[in-house]
Amino acid sequence: MVFSSLYFLCVFLPLNLLLYYLIKNRTYRNWLLIITSLFFYAWGEPVWVALLIFSTLFDYVNARVAGKNRDNWKGRAAVALSITGNLLILGFFKYAGFIAENLNSLLGAGLGVTAFGLPIGISFYTFQTISYVVDVYRGETEAQQSFPRLLLFVSLFHQLVAGPIVRYSDIAREIEARVETPAQFNYGVSRFIMGLGKKVLIANTAGKLSESFLGTDYSRLPVTGAWLGIFLFALQIYFDFSGYSDMAIGLGKMFGFTYKENFNYPYISRSAAEFWRRWHISLGSFFRDYVYIPLGGNRRRYLLNLLVVWSLTGLWHGAGWNFVIWGLYYFVLIFVEKKLLLRVFEKLPSIVSRIYLWVAVLVGWVFFYHLDLGEALQFLGIMFGVKAAAFSGPEVAIHFLSNAVFLAVAAICCTPVTRFIGERSKRLFPEKQGGAAFLAGKVLPPLAGAAVLVLSIIFLVGQSYNPFLYFRF
């Protein structure tokens, strides 16, 4: 199930909330969350729910061993076992095909390629349990003595399938003793609606529009079409992913959990390094805390550490060379920025670095989108005028004009505009100044929330509109 499905929205969530708040006892509430989360996961992965439980059990044991043996080999062995085990699971499901394929073409080894699909969320929950065991070993948190409570941490449906990668230490206390308050609930609902709107209204629309340009016959693609296409993809991936994180954070709040922010307006960055401090923060901080710093960070073999982290970051996004290249591309950018560009940008107006960032990110998405390197290079060529069919065309013009409002709204939503308006209105209408302040503070936000919800549901139903003109086939 995904959050942006009608069944989740109209059946799973209302029922879940109803039962949750009918129950008063903390332990039973946790059990309800475990059962509904496992059901939620089984909805998409009826078989691999067993793997999820097994993986949790495995690290439940590892963490308890590591927690008791922080200063001897047993602790280190438990951590090593956990990391190996999780990476083996991840490797088997996610990368076996990729590795076999490359070995075959490299050595001519006739390795069979496993046909298992990738279990949903496996990239997220394996990282969560690794970080849990390592944190216990490092003494940053205590090992969980109760298996159901650990299972609750791993399986919580809010963040199970698409992150953020929640650290156990961040919600350890909330698992045992959290307080659900109306204020939190209000925040959770409006955050969830915001995420839903991002996903349904912006990401899905951008995705559908991008299909007119991406993956089409590139020999007909004009320069402006390539730019518009990859810009739409940039909108799609940001609003899709950050919308999902918003929904996760909002759902957490509805049930009394606080997850850390995962996105912080990445597209307003002024360098690739800043972009990655604002994009998928929980992944970046995972690699920082569990790979980059243990390897020596800035102090030792800096360049190598950076290279390792960015190759892994690329590879984490998918088992394909295009993702590796995408990661290495950021390695190069960040290195060059550190050595040269950032100092140059300081002397220039900020618009230069902003344009640089947008071009850099869009070029990056070209590699991210195209699994085939040849296509990526062809597309990149068109963006910069190499072998482009034309500079522009009527099709691009019609799409651009018909969707100008959408494009403008989406672009504005990439910036902290709501925060800006909120702060402005507070300054314009200090508290207790009557009508206008009341309107700006108490009336408009709920109205906007309600409108986004209604629009999202309308669009969700609309997305099931699939006119199959010729159903007699």
Added chain:
Amino acid sequence: MRKLRADTLFFLLVTALLGLANFLNVEKPAVSELEQRSLAARPEFSVQALFNGTYFKDYENYYSDTFIFRESIVKAGREIAQAFSFLSPGVSLTAGYEELPAPPEQEKEPPAEEPREMEKPPDDAPLLPEMDDGDDQNVGYWLVVEGRAVQLFKFDKDSFNYYADVLNRYQAELGRGVKIYSLIAPSNSEFVQLKRYSGITDSQNEALNYLKRRLAPGILSINAYDALNSHAGEYLYFRTDHHWTALGAYYAYCAFIEAAGEPPVPLERYRRVDLEGFLGSSYTKTLDKSLEENPDTLSLYLPFTEHEFTVYYAAEGRRSKVIDLQYAESKTDKYLVFISSGGGTWGVIKTEVKNGKRILVLKDSFGNALVPFLLPHYEEIYIVDSRFYSAAAAGKDILQFIRDNRINEVLFVNYMENVNWRKFMEGVQALLGG
């Protein structure tokens, strides 16, 4: 509860009420007339479906497909979306992005299980009829400009080569005794003045000229393009449907019959009937408001030649009507009045004209509007749609069919987009068998 904000309460209320309404609404629709497709049915539970994940997936599809007030919500959504594109009044592009519907497998029995919603056949009917709802692939662009939907044409050379190969093979197999005509119905984008948008659609005339060079010398290529173009201002195509009107089909017929060496029958000889309020395939595809406000009128020209029309469903023949008014009331399916939907394994019209001329019209739905004009010229008109004919159902492949019925002319009538779609022509090729 008092501390919950208004939008929180609204959220809880809306989602819970919609959930409840869907739960209480037990009479779920099975077919959407708007979309012309059957909606997802409640999946059957099985352990296998549960474990491979299809059960839940199908259930979710079923849930959203049968969501309460779905069609009204869909339309409201389109209107909202269109309201936001005010920068380009009157012009919008709708991309079709669904997967291609596959042509029927030729070796299979004709579909017998699919119940038909619109017209219940007699209870003792052994087989249900196939229905020709349309033809072309379900992808591409629809440009809506000034209340008229236009399907854009993207020339695919390989497909045109393939079309020529298929027809050339027919000619090689049939030999000199059978005359072959190729008539391709252009899509309406060629006749709409696109002024500002020139270049958005490829030239179909150039595609046809390209094709002409590749057809074997014995195959006579009918230039429907010129025939229609010389009447460019007239009502040749529907605004809300991708088909041509009977008038458009008439001009194509004129071009054909003149090429075949006979004078066309003047249109005035026919009695005309107008059916108003037609919103066809382009409308259901785009749900464009300007189309809905501007429905089409479907004109019919009633045949004056005495005839008998039989449609065969496998071996079982059923009397049928060349102009079948049972479809006249439908809002979106009015085009099916021509040769009674054009479905069935094959059909034959036997006329009072005893001149020994027997023609096979191998067609898609564009042929449906053209066939009625052939009645004054032929003793027997055989009708085969490559999507519905199969050697298994008819008992013989198409070559044997042509020989057995002593057919002396074969007319291919296909829509430009089908010629431009290799998969469709593979179906025509498959009729030859082996």
